[in-house]
Amino acid sequence: MERLTEHYGDRCIRIKGCTSAYLNKERKSAPASNAVVRLAAYEDTGLEPEEIIELKARMEGLEK
Template identity: 45%
Template sequence: MERLTQRYGDNGVELVNDTIDAPGVAETIAMHRLADYEDTGLTPAEIAELKERQRWIPMSERLPNATDGDYFGMILVCWDGRKSEPTEPKLHSCIETVTVGKMLELYRSGQWNVTHWMPLPEPPKEETR
């Protein structure tokens, strides 16, 4: 996303007018972006939390634990397609839905060379009319 603002000091913010020559255009674009953001109904903290929940977590960063899974303990894992030996040629990236316990078992036994994992998204909620 191209930024329309820049921060300065502790609380300062200003419009960046470098790429927009016509007077008032940057302000109009900024107002439309602000309206689009407000239409999400989310705060900046909620957006940051969503981004964090929807990212692939490298195994080198941390292993999943039971609380990372959904109600049934399921997570998504990405592994490189090698079944046992890391010296085998990489087949392709595989994405699987598996329980945390099963993934850790396959990872620790060397059967899967897991590279990343992520919690499953929340299930859809019924809309009320």
């Protein structure tokens, strides 16, 4: 899957092609920047959505 975010500097993340940068942690009253930070964290895993679903199902099976 093509990455939509990029790390900008050593502490910031931004949407590719955007000039605004967000800190790399969530903030209480900043839903848009929190969404960017969470998307970047997901992209950092390198997993596809199908792989996430498969891993979740496997983990739920282990918990029972």
